[in-house]
Each structure stands twice: as structure tokens, then as C-alpha cells.
Amino acid sequence: MKRVLITGAAGNLGTAMRKKLAGWADEVILSDLNPISELGAGETFVQCDLADYDSVMALVEGCDGIVHFGGVSTENTFDNILNGNIKGAYNLYEAARKHGIKRIFFASSNHVIGFHDREALLDAQSEMRPDSLYGVSKGFGELLAQYYFDKFSIESALVRIGSCFPKPLNRRMLSTWLSESDLAELIKKVYAADRLGCTVVYGVSDNPSTWWDNKHAKFLGWTPKDSSEVFEQEAYLREEVVDSSDPAVRFQGGPFAKAGHFEDD
Ligand code: NAI
Numbered sequence: 001m002k003r004v005l006i007t008g009a010a011g012n013l014g015t016a017m018r019k020k021l022a023g024w025a026d027e028v029i030l031s032d033l034n035p036i037s038e039l040g041a042g043e044t045f046v047q048c049d050l051a052d053y054d055s056v057m058a059l060v061e062g063c064d065g066i067v068h069f070g071g072v073s074t075e076n077t078f079d080n081i082l083n084g085n086i087k088g089a090y091n092l093y094e095a096a097r098k099h100g101i102k103r104i105f106f107a108s109s110n111h112v113i114g115f116h117d118r119e120a121l122l123d124a125q126s127e128m129r130p131d132s133l134y135g136v137s138k139g140f141g142e143l144l145a146q147y148y149f150d151k152f153s154i155e156s157a158l159v160r161i162g163s164c165f166p167k168p169l170n171r172r173m174l175s176t177w178l179s180e181s182d183l184a185e186l187i188k189k190v191y192a193a194d195r196l197g198c199t200v201v202y203g204v205s206d207n208p209s210t211w212w213d214n215k216h217a218k219f220l221g222w223t224p225k226d227s228s229e230v231f232e233q234e235a236y237l238r239e240e241v242v243d244s245s246d247p248a249v250r251f252q253g254g255p256f257a258k259a260g261h262f263e264d265d
């Protein structure tokens with residue numbers, strides 16, 4: 001990889017992946033609304049609002065690949081979601097089309113399918129059942145990516161990330177946890193594949209309990225190495241009280257499925 005663009009580079013995953021992917025690309029363009037002050041070898045920072053069409057056009061020019069983490073990452077006002085995730089996704093794919101970018105790693109979310117019960121085992125063909133306006137915006141991004149593949153042959157990995165944090169933060173995340181190392185390996189596999197198509201991948205580690213089956217993405221050869229099992233006995237998870245009738249426990253999206261609209265909360 002010669003020149004890769006990472007959007008949302010000042011955020012949690014952007015920051016973690018910069019370190020994990022050091023040396024993977026010759027040049028890394030880091031972009032975010034928020035500034036990044038300390039740059040490593042080969043890194044350049046460009047401040048950019050994804051909702052600004054002209055800025056995104058300039059940002060994407062000359063890149064070989066895009067790892068798209070930028071945008072609103074939890075439930076928020078519709079205006080913020082509209083700018084970051086809907087206009088932002090459109091501007092990015094349109095810039096990719098105009099500048100001949102062939103492949104995009106799109107950070108989607110498990111909240112696209114968050115209203116499925118936890119007893120269901122989902123795969124790439126399962127119905128979207130978003131649990132929030134945030135989840136709806138990720139569904140828009142996935143459909144947009146499919147459209148740009150079908151019409152313009154821009155390939156995408158639609159990675160429905162579970163919960164990517166250094167460790168699971170609650171009992172739900174024992175099933176949804178994705179380690180940072182497994183995410184970094186997935187990014188490399190997405191760019192190493194001869195052919196990607198427009199493929200849904202559940203971004204989840206090899207946890208003992210899972211709601212997601214990646215059988216349709218087997219061709220990528222991604223085998224997560226980490227497991228939430230090592231955290232299972234930690235006191236903060238064992239002591240958490242859960243109520244099986246609580247919608248936050250019934251549905252895969254957890255608390256996202258329970259809360260009202262952001263403005264009403
Ligand atoms: P984050 O909120 O830490 O980072 C997102 C970054 O995007 C922020 O630095 C923010 O400044 C930037 N951003 C927001 N609106 C923008 C705009 N209009 N223009 C330019 N930049 C903008 O989120 P995190 O955890 O790093 O997640 C990265 C991506 O992965 C997000 O798209 C999120 O939806 C997705 N994801 C993350 C999961 C996780 O467990 N961390 C789970 C599922 C999906």
C-alpha cells in the first residue's frame with residue numbers, strides 16, 4: 001500500500017490503528033475534524049469536515065486506499081448524524097469515484113442489526129434492523145457502498161464492528177468484543193485480497209459466545225486470534241446485574257435498542 005487515507009484518525013480506533021498499522025503503508029494521510037499534533041514517520045494530517053464536499057474531494061485525491069472511521073460513532077442529533085455519516089459517506093464515495101479509488105474499508109456497526117434478538121445467529125444476509133438513528137445511518141452507508149460497487153466497481157468491506165476497546169466494558173461485550181489486533185489484521189486482509197466485492201464482515205474476535213457468523217467472508221482468510229474468554233472471570237463483569245426482560249439485554253444492540261431518540265433522552 002503506497003498512500004492510505006484514515007478518516008476519523010483522531011478518534012479511538014483511528015488512534016489505535018495508526019500504531020498497529022505503522023509501516024503498513026508508505027504514506028498515511030490522517031484526517032479528522034479534531035487536530036492531531038504528534039505525527040509519526042510517513043504521516044500527514046489534514047483537518048477536514050466530511051460534510052464539506054470540496055474538502056473531501058481534495059482529501060481523497062492521490063490515495064490508493066481508504067480506511068473510513070470518521071463520523072458520529074454513537075447515537076446523536078439527526079443533524080450531526082446527517083453531516084458526519086450521511087453527507088460524509090456520500091462525499092467520500094463520490095470522491096473515491098472521481099479520483100479512481102478502488103477499495104474502501106468502511107467502519108459500519110453492529111447497530112445496523114441491533115434490533116435482532118440475542119438468540120438469533122446472524123450472517124451477512126440477515127435483514128438490517130437498526131436500533132438507533134446512528135444504526136440507520138450506517139445502513140445508509142452500507143447501501144451506498146453497494147450502489148458504488150454495482151455501478152462503479154468500487155469494492156468495500158462493510159465491517160459491522162462489535163465493540164472494539166482494549167477490553168470488554170460490560171457483559172454484553174463478552175459477545176461483541178473485537179480486539180485492536182484482530183481489527184488491524186482485518187484491515188490488512190481487506191487490502192491483501194485479490195478480489196473483495198462488496199462484503200459484509202462482522203468485526204468480532206473469537207469469543208466463546210457469538211451472535212454473528214462470518215461464513216460469507218471466509219474467502220478473506222481472516223482468522224481472529226483473540227478472545228474475550230480471558231476477561232470472563234474479571235470481577236467487574238461477574239458482578240454486573242442483568243435482567244433478562246430488559247430490552248438492553250434482549251436485543252443485540254444492548255442499550256442502543258432501549259434508549260429513545262437522542263433529543264428525547
Ligand atoms: P470516535 O468517535 O472515537 O471517532 C470518530 C472520529 O470521527 C472522531 O475523532 C470525530 O472527531 C470524527 N468525526 C466526527 N464527525 C466528523 C465529521 N463530520 N468530519 C470529520 N470527522 C468527523 O469513534 P471510534 O470508536 O474510533 O469509531 C470509529 C468508527 O468505527 C466510527 O465510524 C464508528 O461508528 C465505528 N464503530 C466503532 C465501534 C467501536 O467499538 N469503537 C463499534 C462499531 C462501529
Ligand code: 15L
Nearest residue numbers: 073074109110111162163176
Ligand atoms: C458502536 O457502534 C459504537 O461506535 C461503540 O462506541 C460501541 O458502543 C459499540 O458500537 C458497541 O455496540 O459496543
